[in-house]
Amino acid sequence: MQAFQLELPPPLTGGRFFGVGKYSYLVGAHPLPMIQKMVESMSQLQKEELQVQDKEHRKGCRGLLYQQVENLQEKVFIHAEEVNKLRSEENALLQESLSQLQLEVAEKNAQILKQELEVQQKMDCLNEVEQRLNDSLRERAKAKERFNFRLWESQQTIASLKAQPPQIKYIVKRVEVESSKLKEALNEAQSQNRSLEEQVGMQSQVLKEMEQQLQDSRNISTWLRSQIQKYESEVERVHREMVEVVQTMKDEKNRAIEDAFMQAQTEMKAVHENLAGVRTNLLTLQPALRTLTNDYNSLKRQVRDFPLMLQRALQTTRAEIGEVVEEVRNTNHELLCKYRRELQLRKKYHNELVRLKGNIRVFCRVRPVMEEDVDGLEVMNMVTFDPEDDAVLHLYHKGKLVSFELDKVFPPEATQQDVFQEVQDLITSCIDGYNVCIFAYGQTGSGKTYTMEGMQGNPGINQRALQLLFAEVAEKALDWEYTISVNMVEIYNEALRDLLGKEPHGKLDIKLCPDGSGHLYVPGLTEFTVKSVEDINRVFEIGHMNRVTECTNLNEHSSRSHALLIVTVSGVDSSTGIRTTGKLNLVDLAGSERVGKSGAEGSRLREAQYINKSLSALGDVIYALRSRQNHVPFRNSKLTYLLQDSLSGESKTLMMVQVSPLEKNTGETLYSLKFAQRVRSVELGPMAKKTEVVSFPPADQMELDSRSSPNSSPGASSGRPGSLRKKLQISGRGKSPPL
Numbered sequence: 147m148q149a150f151q152l153e154l155p156p157p158l159t160g161g162r163f164f165g166v167g168k169y170s171y172l173v174g175a176h177p178l179p180m181i182q183k184m185v186e187s188m189s190q191l192q193k194e195e196l197q198v199q200d201k202e203h204r205k206g207c208r209g210l211l212y213q214q215v216e217n218l219q220e221k222v223f224i225h226a227e228e229v230n231k232l233r234s235e236e237n238a239l240l241q242e243s244l245s246q247l248q249l250e251v252a253e254k255n256a257q258i259l260k261q262e263l264e265v266q267q268k269m270d271c272l273n274e275v276e277q278r279l280n281d282s283l284r285e286r287a288k289a290k291e292r293f294n295f296r297l298w299e300s301q302q303t304i305a306s307l308k309a310q311p312p313q314i315k316y317i318v319k320r321v322e323v324e325s326s327k328l329k330e331a332l333n334e335a336q337s338q339n340r341s342l343e344e345q346v347g348m349q350s351q352v353l354k355e356m357e358q359q360l361q362d363s364r365n366i367s368t369w370l371r372s373q374i375q376k377y378e379s380e381v382e383r384v385h386r387e388m389v390e391v392v393q394t395m396k397d398e399k400n401r402a403i404e405d406a407f408m409q410a411q412t413e414m415k416a417v418h419e420n421l422a423g424v425r426t427n428l429l430t431l432q433p434a435l436r437t438l439t440n441d442y443n444s445l446k447r448q449v450r451d452f453p454l455m456l457q458r459a460l461q462t463t464r465a466e467i468g469e470v471v472e473e474v475r476n477t478n479h480e481l482l483c484k485y486r487r488e489l490q491l492r493k494k495y496h497n498e499l500v501r502l503k504g505n506i507r508v509f510c511r512v513r514p515v516m517e518e519d520v521d522g523l524e525v526m527n528m529v530t531f532d533p534e535d536d537a538v539l540h541l542y543h544k545g546k547l548v549s550f551e552l553d554k555v556f557p558p559e560a561t562q563q564d565v566f567q568e569v570q571d572l573i574t575s576c577i578d579g580y581n582v583c584i585f586a587y588g589q590t591g592s593g594k595t596y597t598m599e600g601m602q603g604n605p606g607i608n609q610r611a612l613q614l615l616f617a618e619v620a621e622k623a624l625d626w627e628y629t630i631s632v633n634m635v636e637i638y639n640e641a642l643r644d645l646l647g648k649e650p651h652g653k654l655d656i657k658l659c660p661d662g663s664g665h666l667y668v669p670g671l672t673e674f675t676v677k678s679v680e681d682i683n684r685v686f687e688i689g690h691m692n693r694v695t696e697c698t699n700l701n702e703h704s705s706r707s708h709a710l711l712i713v714t715v716s717g718v719d720s721s722t723g724i725r726t727t728g729k730l731n732l733v734d735l736a737g738s739e740r741v742g743k744s745g746a747e748g749s750r751l752r753e754a755q756y757i758n759k760s761l762s763a764l765g766d767v768i769y770a771l772r773s774r775q776n777h778v779p780f781r782n783s784k785l786t787y788l789l790q791d792s793l794s795g796e797s798k799t800l801m802m803v804q805v806s807p808l809e810k811n812t813g814e815t816l817y818s819l820k821f822a823q824r825v826r827s828v829e830l831g832p833m834a835k836k837t838e839v840v841s842f843p844p845a846d847q848m849e850l851d852s853r854s855s856p857n858s859s860p861g862a863s864s865g866r867p868g869s870l871r872k873k874l875q876i877s878g879r880g881k882s883p884p885l
């Protein structure tokens with residue numbers, strides 16, 4: 147049975163809809179007292195309007211309840227009708243099956259009668275045949291008796307005649323004749339007798355069959371009787387069941403009606419109670435309704451006046467807001483000015499710091515003695531360090547100790563992280579818009595690639611720099627939006643090649659920007675924007691692959707070409723719109739060893755000449771920059787020309803001079819350290835500021851210099867490095883002795 151549920155109206159909660167009306171946004175403390183007052187009166191109005199709506203709602207509720215009672219009664223009536231219909235349908239079904247069963251029983255009875263009739267007919271026939279058989283048997287016995295008697299008589303006659311004379315013979319003949327007649331008759335009788343016996347046999351066969359049939363018929367009749375009994379008992383059972391079902395249904399129907407009636411009564415009672423409650427509520431609400439109606443009317447009036455009030459309030463508020471906005475704008479402007487001043491100051495201090503440290507710094511890294519260096523022989527370590535000064539190293543060369551002072555010396559045990567620690571400030575300054583160049587300089591096998599690229603699992607400056615840039619950029623992401631892009635190029639025999647391009651074999655040109663800014667650019671150079679370490683690795687892979695395909699022996703090739711990773715960091719401050727662009731150039735230079743001197747020929751000699759030329763051009767440029775000369779010879783090599791923007795102006799340069807500590811390499815080590823010393827020694831002191839043009843001598847001449855005066859040549863960094871360092875610390879870098 148379906149459960150009826152009364153749909154009562156929702157409970158009335160007075161302020162349930164508070165703050166949901168069209169003026170809801172006005173609820174809450176407002177800074178302006180006028181608006182606050184208006185908001186309060188509006189919410190009061192809304193509340194009262196809701197209460198009036200509640201009362202009207204209750205009125206409608208009573209009608210709804212009556213309607214529901216009527217619906218309930220209607221449903222009870224429909225259910226009673228359904229029960230009746232169900233009962234009559236089931237009765238009809240049962241009657242139908244009963245009459246069908248009776249019909250079947252009648253049919254079976256008729257069949258049995260028919261069978262019995264047939265059996266009776268067969269029995270009659272059988273009796274008749276039996277009767278006839280008995281008669282014929284009796285006749286046959288009589289005939290047999292007669293023939294036996296006549297036979298006996300004949301035999302008596304024959305015997306008596308045989309005992310008589312010939313006369314008697316004749317008689318005998320006659321008797322014999324007579325006897326043959328008798329014999330014939332006897333034969334005839336015997337054949338008759340046989341045919342009768344056959345008939346008797348046949349009749350007894352027929353009789354047996356008939357008996358069998360009779361027996362079958364009796365069996366069938368017994369089976370049919372038992373079937374009839376079964377059917378009768380089945381019919382009786384079905385009838386009984388049907389009566390029971392009808393009875394159960396009657397009971398159920400009565401119960402259902404009673405239940406429905408009871409439920410309806412309970413629900414009616416509840417409805418009446420509700421109705422009574424609603425009536426009482428209505429009675430108590432009537433005075434409140436009156437008050438509310440009055441209030442409502444007065445509020446209506448207020449609402450009518452509200453737009454005017456609101457307009458006035460809005461005008462006042464607008465004026466107030468305008469004042470506040472103006473105030474905020476002024477404050478913002480002041481803050482922006484302060485911020486810009488701070489930015490300028492920061493840049494100034496940073497520049498000052500860098501200036502104090504030197505815009506061009508020279509570090510030296512000594513690679514460890516490798517297993518492959520040992521080669522069965524004892525290996526002499528020719529480089530030693532000053533335990534008290536990490537900027538000094540001593541080289542034992544041709545029986546003499548030559549000392550060098552640089553900005554920082556990394557001993558063989560220094561890790562990649564130690565090295566990176568010292569250069570990271572330089573790298574992050576490109577986020578602030580500075581151009582930075584880091585060069586790895588040194589002979590082949592001195593560890594340039596190890597320092598710049600590093601190894602799998604222990605990356606060098608290149609990868610660490612990009613990772614640091616990502617981290618720094620992410621930290622500033624709230625205020626600044628940065629883009630980091632990379633190029634990879636190679637300079638081999640003064641030819642510039644794009645290592646990320648589709649055609650790495652093609653030569654690139656360096657051109658002046660057509661916008662008249664004086665900046666340089668490389669048309670067709672491939673640039674990748676990188677956002678993650680994975681991107682960097684992919685870029686490095688492409689660059690490496692292109693370098694590999696360029697030459698069969700990569701190491702051979704790499705030591706004869708300059709590899710440049712150019713990272714551009716562009717940023718825009720979202721609040722001020724200030725834009726910055728900084729470039730970080732990470733350069734793995736070609737091997738600095740003087741192949742030309744060792745009698746190389748052909749392509750080797752050409753390569754060596756190109757390398758010598760470009761390295762001394764780089765030395766010249768750095769020297770010119772450091773000594774603040776008017777003319778800086780950037781155009782003397784592809785390398786310096788390409789890096790012109792990043793080497794001049796407020797840019798920062800770091801030369802990482804790589805050396806080997808092995809005895810066999812002391813010549814090259816000395817040469818590299820002299821180069822480093824020369825670069826560094828051109829301090830920004832008073833003498834260095836002179837626009838004196840001091841060209842970097844080619845490798846051969848440097849060798850001569852070192853031979854003539856190994857202790858005195860590199861900027862007075864002879865046997866007393868510690869004292870020089872101290873002197874520098876006291877007087878500042880700008881005051882170091884001139885060349």
Ligand SMILES: Nc1ncnc2c1ncn2[C@@H]1O[C@H](COP(=O)(O)OP(=O)(O)OP(=O)(O)O)[C@@H](O)[C@H]1O
Pocket residue numbers: 512513514516558588589590591592593594595596597701702704705706736737804
């Ligand atoms: N600081 C170091 N610690 C450990 N191994 C180093 C270090 N420096 C260099 N090596 C190893 O020395 C070998 C030569 O270094 P690397 O290839 O970096 O020299 P290179 O100057 O770049 O030579 P090339 O000019 O031919 O490119 C490499 O096997 C490298 O792993």
